[in-house]
Amino acid sequence: xxxxxxxxxxxxxxxxxxxxxxxxxxxxxxxxxxxxxxxxxxxxxxxxxxxxxxxxxxxxxxxxxxxxxxxxxxxxxxxxxxxxxxxxxxxxxxxxxxxxxxxxxxxxxxxxxxxxxxxxxxxxxxxxxxxxxxxxxxxxxxxxxxxxxxxxxxxxxxxxxxxxxxxxxxxxxxxxxxxxxxxxxxxxxxxxxxxxxxxxxxxxxxxxxxxxxxxxxxxxxxxxxxxxxxxxxxxxxxxxxxxxxxxxxxxxxxxxxxxxxxxxxxxxxxxxxxxxxxxxxxxxxxxxxxxxxxxxxxxxxxxxxxxxxxxxxxxxxxxxxxxxxxxxxxxxxxxxxxxxxxxxxxxxxxxxxxxxxxxxxxxx
Amino acid sequence: xxxxxxxxxxxxxxxxxxxxxxxxxxxxxxxxxxxxxxxxxxxxxxxxxxxxxxxxxxxxxxxxxxxxxxxxxxxxxxxxxxxxxxxxxxxxxxxxxxxxxxxxxxxxxxxxxxxxxxxxxxxxxxxxxxxxxxxxxxxxxxxxxxxxxxxxxxxxxxxxxxxxxxxxxxxxxxxxxxxxxxxxxxxxxxxxxxxxxxxxxxxxxxxxxxxxxxxxxxxxxxxxxxxxxxxxxxxxxxxxxxxxxxxxxxxxxxxxxxxxxxxxxxxxxxxxxxxxxxxxxxxxxxxxxxxxxxxxxxxxxxxxxxxxxxxxxxxxxxxxxxxxxxxxxxxxxxxxxxxxxxxxxxxxxxxxxxxxxxxxxxxx
Numbered sequence: 001x002x003x004x005x006x007x008x009x010x011x012x013x014x015x016x017x018x019x020x021x022x023x024x025x026x027x028x029x030x031x032x033x034x035x036x037x038x039x040x041x042x043x044x045x046x047x048x049x050x051x052x053x054x055x056x057x058x059x060x061x062x063x064x065x066x067x068x069x070x071x072x073x074x075x076x077x078x079x080x081x082x083x084x085x086x087x088x089x090x091x092x093x094x095x096x097x098x099x100x101x102x103x104x105x106x107x108x109x110x111x112x113x114x115x116x117x118x119x120x121x122x123x124x125x126x127x128x129x130x131x132x133x134x135x136x137x138x139x140x141x142x143x144x145x146x147x148x149x150x151x152x153x154x155x156x157x158x159x160x161x162x163x164x165x166x167x168x169x170x171x172x173x174x175x176x177x178x179x180x181x182x183x184x185x186x187x188x189x190x191x192x193x194x195x196x197x198x199x200x201x202x203x204x205x206x207x208x209x210x211x212x213x214x215x216x217x218x219x220x221x222x223x224x225x226x227x228x229x230x231x232x233x234x235x236x237x238x239x240x241x242x243x244x245x246x247x248x249x250x251x252x253x254x255x256x257x258x259x260x261x262x263x264x265x266x267x268x269x270x271x272x273x274x275x276x277x278x279x280x281x282x283x284x285x286x287x288x289x290x291x292x293x294x295x296x297x298x299x300x301x302x303x304x305x306x307x308x309x310x311x312x313x314x315x316x317x318x319x320x321x322x323x324x325x326x327x328x329x330x331x332x333x334x335x336x337x338x339x340x341x342x343x344x345x346x347x348x349x350x351x352x353x354x355x356x357x358x359x360x361x362x363x364x
Numbered sequence: 365x366x367x368x369x370x371x372x373x374x375x376x377x378x379x380x381x382x383x384x385x386x387x388x389x390x391x392x393x394x395x396x397x398x399x400x401x402x403x404x405x406x407x408x409x410x411x412x413x414x415x416x417x418x419x420x421x422x423x424x425x426x427x428x429x430x431x432x433x434x435x436x437x438x439x440x441x442x443x444x445x446x447x448x449x450x451x452x453x454x455x456x457x458x459x460x461x462x463x464x465x466x467x468x469x470x471x472x473x474x475x476x477x478x479x480x481x482x483x484x485x486x487x488x489x490x491x492x493x494x495x496x497x498x499x500x501x502x503x504x505x506x507x508x509x510x511x512x513x514x515x516x517x518x519x520x521x522x523x524x525x526x527x528x529x530x531x532x533x534x535x536x537x538x539x540x541x542x543x544x545x546x547x548x549x550x551x552x553x554x555x556x557x558x559x560x561x562x563x564x565x566x567x568x569x570x571x572x573x574x575x576x577x578x579x580x581x582x583x584x585x586x587x588x589x590x591x592x593x594x595x596x597x598x599x600x601x602x603x604x605x606x607x608x609x610x611x612x613x614x615x616x617x618x619x620x621x622x623x624x625x626x627x628x629x630x631x632x633x634x635x636x637x638x639x640x641x642x643x644x645x646x647x648x649x650x651x652x653x654x655x656x657x658x659x660x661x662x663x664x665x666x667x668x669x670x671x672x673x674x675x676x677x678x679x680x681x682x683x684x685x686x687x688x689x690x691x692x693x694x695x696x697x698x699x700x701x702x703x704x705x706x707x708x709x710x711x712x713x714x715x716x717x718x719x720x721x722x723x724x725x726x727x728x
Contacts, residue, residue: 017610018610019610020610113612116610117610117611117612174601175601176592176595176596176601177592177595177596177598177599177600177601177616177617177618178587178590178591178592178595178596180601180616180618180619181583181586181587181590181595181618181619181622182587184583184618184619184622184623185549185580185583185584185587187613187619188576188579188580188583188623189553189580191613192557192576192577192580194558212552212556213556215552216549216552216553216556216580219545219548219549219552219584220549220583220584220587222545223542223545223546223549223584226542226545227542228540228541228542228680231540231541231542231545232540232541232542234541235541236541237538237539237540237541237544237649245647246381246382246383246384246480246481247481248477248481248639248640248643249551249555252541252544252646253541254541254544254545254548255544255545255548255551258545258548259548259552275612276612279612282616283609285601313677316592
């Protein structure tokens with residue numbers, strides 16, 4: 001599989017949903033496989049909150065494998081011997097695309113909290129402009145999970161003729177109060193961490209010692225990505241062996257897991273990016289910009305494929321099934337599958353074998 | 365209804381499950397109604413994490429009504445014209461009973477982080493000693509929700525002949541990893557708040573400006589006390605009207621609710637107490653101290669009544685129903701009801717009308 005990692009620089013203004021303008025801006029992206037002669041074999045992959053454009057394989061510069069490598073590759077469900085697969089780092093994220101820590105023009109100082117608020121609509125628009133710049137105007141499919149699934153649906157509504165298929169996994173048609181509440185933990189924990197300095201921290205300030213506010217917020221995130229059952233299976237009530245049961249700060253295994261993963265995360269993920277992406281998730285509602293949800297979905301021309309996970313405690317199966325019913329009631333081509341899983345929201349990442357056949361089927 | 369608020373001082377040592385000793389110690393408690401001549405009309409109420417001994421009515425010193433006033437009072441399900449009702453503030457809590465901020469003996473300095481770890485077993489033992497000191501050796505019922513429901517079950521196992529009935533609501537037989545993970549947010553947020561000062565803050569330091577670490581942790585708590593449905597009903601995707609949708613820190617109503625309630629909470633609840641009580645919840649397992657869960661429950665002589673709430677996202681209905689099955693399989697007298705509710709874990713506090721008849725029936 002040929003992997004190519006690139007930065008695309010745009011000097012034309014990006015008009016954002018907020019009314020503000022981003023100019024210039026950069027999009028980091030990675031491609032897998034080869035574009036055919038008439039540019040008709042393209043699949044776009046959209047990533048989640050903490051994801052990046054490194055979706056598959058192992059780019060030269062990377063020492064870790066892509067986050068959806070189980071799904072994408074030669075002979076895999078998203079087959080890179082047939083398809084040219086593109087994954088972009090969303091605007092606002094910290095892996096190469098323009099973000100709050102990018103330099104503002106013309107001051108050449110990082111935007112920080114002056115960065116404009118971004119929405120899922122904006123992230124999608126930026127990707128359209130990238131695709132256009134590559135001469136790609138038609139996609140075979142757009143596939144994404146969680147925030148990636150929101151983007152996939154937003155593409156379907158905002159750009160009806162872009163993609164033959166839209167596959168949205170572990171997502172929702174609008175973010176509910178439950179998910180916003182989980183994000184609130186992170187927002188407050190980051191803002192109130194004194195080392196956050198209202199966003200005026202040094203670049204790379206947290207490489208050695210992560211920002212504890214981000215780590216704390218990420219614990220809440222992890223809870224919502226797992227499920228009671230998966231936690232029971234993984235951790236039970238096991239105690240960290242060298243901690244005492246009667247020590248106040250002695251830990252259960254689930255606590256050690258949370259500490260370890262979130263401390264690591266806070267060393268490589270930028271807290272301003274986290275705030276901006278979480279904001280985009282919170283404000284996600286497919287109907288914004290249209291008179292009603294019906295008006296929004298009546299625009300859709302793609303075939304919509306919704307996949308939820310029975311134990312998803314962040315975006316519940318019921319959200320997807322209700323959205324599917326609404327699509328059907330409005331005569332929008334739509335399939336829906338609730339994958340039985342104990343893995344919670346994370347199932348879209350860790351149980352690819354449970355839905356890869358469905359994706360193969362869609363792409364056939 | 366006669367209300368009496370008291371402090372009971374004990375100079376004898378309390379032997380804790382950890383092997384440590386608490387001596388002397390104080391228990392704050394409140395009583396409602398009047399004790400009959402043969403001390404046979406007593407009901408004990410046990411409180412949850414943030415509760416206190418002020419369970420009903422309005423004590424002279426208080427300007428708020430008790431937390432279970434819907435349930436307890438003259439002519440109510442727990443009828444104070446018939447019963448003498450006692451509610452104690454659990455050891456470790458900050459409403460009058462001995463806690464981490466109490467003075468250690470003989471140093472006369474607050475214990476702070478030197479306070480011994482307490483367990484649900486210890487809280488229960490301390491209440492037994494209080495009851496004994498009042499000449500009460502037999503109870504009509506012990507009724508509690510959440511951590512109060514854990515205490516009720518622990519009484520049933522550790523003191524088999526104490527109470528005719530045990531009513532445990534919105535609780536579990538052992539705290540699962542899911543609940544421990546929610547508590548982890550609070551533990552880390554408190555510990556890492558610089559104003560926490562490793563527990564060496566001034567007494568009353570947070571009366572004016574609460575400890576933000578506790579407030580952040582409490583957001584995670586509130587998520588687990590509510591449910592996706594109750595949040596949808598209460599907040600939908602409503603936006604705080606004077607915040608802008610495209611302001612980074614503009615807030616949804618659910619965010620304002622979380623901010624308001626948790627900031628308030630952090631002004632009156634002591635963070636060290638929070639850490640110690642959360643630890644007691646985490647370590648709760650009915651079987652600890654016995655060879656197996658079966659061995660523990662085979663001790664039970666009381667009639668057990670389990671009440672769960674269908675939308676409880678902290679202690680799931682399935683935990684209660686499985687425990688009920690285990691009791692039945694071991695020939696322990698047990699009833700179980702899953703109350704249909706959208707209110708989540710908090711239903712035991714806010715939807716008393718849905719289970720008061722059941723409690724009336726039990727006490728008949």
